[in-house]
Amino acid sequence: MATQEIGITLDFSKGTFDNVIFATNTLQLIEETKDDAGNGVYRDAGNWISEVIFIKDKVTSFKRIARNVNIKGSGSYKIFTSSSHDQLNWTPWTEINYTDGSISSPADNYAKVKIEVFAHKSPTLFTVDDFIIPDKYTNPYLNSSNGVLEMKTLYPLNGEKDVNWNDTGKLFITRVNKTNFKTINRIEVI
Incomplete structure (x- = not known):
């Protein structure tokens, strides 16, 4: 007696899609963006569920899933x-069972197939801002005027000349509010 394989074709263009799409004859995770090198960055995971498959008179023959997988x-x-x-x-x-494709679900009149797809994380590079626009970030604590983003470390304060000063030289008075600074490394008079 000869053995005959009976095939039921799955239509991947139909069904329920969650974070996956069917494009260029493949199921693939949705691409969210591209990194600096132009490589796609995809959703972490997704799945596809087939439409209901009416097994008809092939109930006892529906025992394995043959798969042609090309993982990129x-x-x-x-x-x-x-x-x-029902x-x-x-x-x-x-x-x-991935060894022989055998199905563990009990044979019945109707079946569904679900494929879960997972992306594995790998290091990638994203440029958030290259700071080429001078003074794009203007605030009292940040400096972006030299093509880099850095914390301001110099805070010039202008003092008022003390007109009551009678000694040699000049005296300028200003207030330094200590709540504006965590530490003061030095005070320099120019």
Whole structure:
């Protein structure tokens, strides 16, 4: 007696999509942005659930999932199945056996397939601001006038000349409010 494989084709363009899309004949995570090198940055995880598959007279033949997987980058995936007799009550999602593609869900009239896709994190570089616009960040504590963002460390204060000063030289008076500074390393008079 000859063995015959019966195939039920899954239409990846239909179904329920969560953080994945079907593009260029593949399921892929949604690209959120690109890094400085032009590489795509994708959502962490997503899944696709097939439309309900009516097994018909192939109930006993629906035992394995054949897969043609092409993983780009360092992502991973998992495949689950669920079955139902009436399309109302479904068995819990059960992961397939990846060695031979066998299905653990009980054979029934209806089935669904779920594919979970995961992106693995890798270091990437994003330029938030290159500080080429002078004085873009104007506030009393930051300086961005030299193409870098840095904390201000010099705070010039103008004093008032004390007209009652009778000694040699001149005396200028100013107040330094200590609540504006965490520490004062030095006071320099110019």
